[in-house]
Amino acid sequence: MLAEFLQFLFSGLTVGAIYGLIGLGFAVIYNASHVINFAQGEFVMIGGMATVFLMKAGVPMPLAILIAIAGAAAVGWVLARFGIETARGSTVVGLIIITIGASILLRGLAQVIWDRNFHALPAFAGDTPIQILGAALLPQSLIIGTALVLTMLGLRLFFEHTRIGKAMQATAIDPLAAQLVGIDTRRIVRLSFVLSAALGAMAGVLVAPITMTYANVGVMLGLKGFAATIVGGLGNPLGAIAGGLIVGIAEAMTAGYLTSAYKDAVAFIIILFVLLFMPNGLFGRAEVTKV
Amino acid sequence: MKDRQRTETSAVPMLEVRELQSRYGRIRALKKVSVTVHGGELVALVGANGAGKTTLMRAISGVQPITGGRILFEGKDISRMNAAARVRLGIVQVPEGRRVFGAMTVEDNLRLGAISRSKNEEEEGLERAYDLFPRLKDRRRQLAGTLSGGEQQMLAIGRALMAKPRLLLMDEPSMGLSPLLVDQTFEIIQKLAAEGMTIFLVEQNAYVALSIATRGYVLEGGVTTLDGSGEALLHDPRVKEAYLGV
Numbered sequence: 001m002l003a004e005f006l007q008f009l010f011s012g013l014t015v016g017a018i019y020g021l022i023g024l025g026f027a028v029i030y031n032a033s034h035v036i037n038f039a040q041g042e043f044v045m046i047g048g049m050a051t052v053f054l055m056k057a058g059v060p061m062p063l064a065i066l067i068a069i070a071g072a073a074a075v076g077w078v079l080a081r082f083g084i085e086t087a088r089g090s091t092v093v094g095l096i097i098i099t100i101g102a103s104i105l106l107r108g109l110a111q112v113i114w115d116r117n118f119h120a121l122p123a124f125a126g127d128t129p130i131q132i133l134g135a136a137l138l139p140q141s142l143i144i145g146t147a148l149v150l151t152m153l154g155l156r157l158f159f160e161h162t163r164i165g166k167a168m169q170a171t172a173i174d175p176l177a178a179q180l181v182g183i184d185t186r187r188i189v190r191l192s193f194v195l196s197a198a199l200g201a202m203a204g205v206l207v208a209p210i211t212m213t214y215a216n217v218g219v220m221l222g223l224k225g226f227a228a229t230i231v232g233g234l235g236n237p238l239g240a241i242a243g244g245l246i247v248g249i250a251e252a253m254t255a256g257y258l259t260s261a262y263k264d265a266v267a268f269i270i271i272l273f274v275l276l277f278m279p280n281g282l283f284g285r286a287e288v289t290k291v
Numbered sequence: 292m293k294d295r296q297r298t299e300t301s302a303v304p305m306l307e308v309r310e311l312q313s314r315y316g317r318i319r320a321l322k323k324v325s326v327t328v329h330g331g332e333l334v335a336l337v338g339a340n341g342a343g344k345t346t347l348m349r350a351i352s353g354v355q356p357i358t359g360g361r362i363l364f365e366g367k368d369i370s371r372m373n374a375a376a377r378v379r380l381g382i383v384q385v386p387e388g389r390r391v392f393g394a395m396t397v398e399d400n401l402r403l404g405a406i407s408r409s410k411n412e413e414e415e416g417l418e419r420a421y422d423l424f425p426r427l428k429d430r431r432r433q434l435a436g437t438l439s440g441g442e443q444q445m446l447a448i449g450r451a452l453m454a455k456p457r458l459l460l461m462d463e464p465s466m467g468l469s470p471l472l473v474d475q476t477f478e479i480i481q482k483l484a485a486e487g488m489t490i491f492l493v494e495q496n497a498y499v500a501l502s503i504a505t506r507g508y509v510l511e512g513g514v515t516t517l518d519g520s521g522e523a524l525l526h527d528p529r530v531k532e533a534y535l536g537v
Contacts, residue, residue, distance in 0.1 A: 163406060170392050170403050177390035179354050182378030182407035182454055 003134030016248020022225025023240030025196035031172035032192035041222020047201025048213030076197025233281025312359030338510035344493035381457030393436025404453030497534035
């Protein structure tokens with residue numbers, strides 16, 4: 001009983017952490033620009049696929065991962081610079097549609113440049129599970145959890161202790177006032193895409209040993225990450241992490257105790273309920289009133 | 292205050308707005324606005340709600356597109372320069388409604404004001420801001436959104452000073468403040484002007500603004516219709532009738 005429950009919980013926390021990392025990317029871009037970036041899943045795909053193909057070309061794994069993340073970050077910059085900035089003056093909905101277009105384009109390019117097959121990455125620390133109270137915990141899950149915690153700490157340091165991080169916060173709070181103090185908000189938007197792309201690619205690399213990766217892997221992962229952000233409250237980074245874990249655990253429990261056929265539906269049922277009853281998310285940011 | 296008239300009225304004005312036009316979609320907010328501010332002056336532009344005062348301030352700061360006319364800073368056309376570059380030049384605005392970053396601390400708000408300056412200048416500026424507004428020092432770890440309206444006004448001014456302005460723009464500094472706080476705010480403005488700061492402010496409260504200004508303008512329906520010394524405008528029958536309710 002307990003062993004079974006723990007097993008589902010481990011698997012839920014593992015994928016949940018991944019959803020949370022992807023959701024974090026949504027939150028960072030949303031805060032800087034109010035754009036919901038539907039190409040977020042493609043950053044995840046680029047992370048995994050680029051690592052796979054770099055390793056096939058003989059690049060050692062750690063270096064391949066770094067290059068893949070940097071490559072995704074570069075794609076994020078290009079999307080911000082030539083997709084979002086060029087369309088300045090169009091509505092937020094217009095910008096969101098641009099990101100949908102970018103997502104389709106990136107999927108197509110991935111199929112042309114790489115291929116249409118499924119690929120697995122080797123687990124970073126082997127495949128021997130650790131037994132805990134009868135449940136098996138994969139070493140990769142521990143790595144994912146550690147990566148999530150380190151990312152959160154890193155982002156916290158960045159947002160609260162660096163000039164540019166504070167400038168990002170200020171832009172999220174009031175873009176006009178941010179411009180008036182001399183923050184170049186276009187640079188902030190670019191940076192938010194770069195950061196989100198790197199976060200997404202990292203998630204893609206981390207999850208590839210568990211779920212495999214392929215050109216369209218970002219579609220579902222992106223939507224789950226989006227669900228995480230909605231559940232946590234759009235634009236709330238910690239909320240996105242919590243939302244990711246909630247969606248992940250709910251999914252794993254459904255798959256375990258009910259049927260895995262409905263696994264993917266769970267995330268969307270949760271979105272519906274959250275939007276109906278708590279439109280600001282479970283942890284919707286309390287607005288500080290301005291006098 | 293008398294020696295403010297010593298203004299080194301050099302040939303090139305600090306700010307020159309020439310026949311500026313700006314629109315929001317079909318609405319022409321600014322039709323023909325011309326304003327000149329010389330170094331060391333305190334110039335006030337008064338006008339009713341909807342006359343285009345905020346639009347003008349935003350256009351000067353580079354956050355509102357213009358559709359005609361020019362903006363010159365020390366003789367240089369800055370009409371196409373982005374907002375951040377204008378702050379680096381020294382054109383800094385205290386926006387209408389103060390717009391402090393409510394979810395951030397008082398100190399972070401001030402430090403952000405110096406984002407266009409070096410770290411050294413940031414530290415110096417912080418010291419100066421706390422000297423000028425000791426209340427802000429007491430509350431430096433507090434979230435800006437929890438400050439009173441008067442304190443937020445100080446913070447907004449302090450934040451603008453952190454950018455080392457050469458031209459300080461103030462959009463409706465009296466807005467939403469009690470009469471006592473309005474007086475305090477204008478005392479600060481006068482003090483800054485006496486120290487040699489060049490200030491251009493727009494105000495609905497024509498009386499307070501014109502009584503401290505070296506020169507003034509009247510903005511009506513997006514057009515600058517009158518100009519003169521603050522004193523002269525205060526006594527102009529048209530201004531009296533329209534804005535002072537006399």
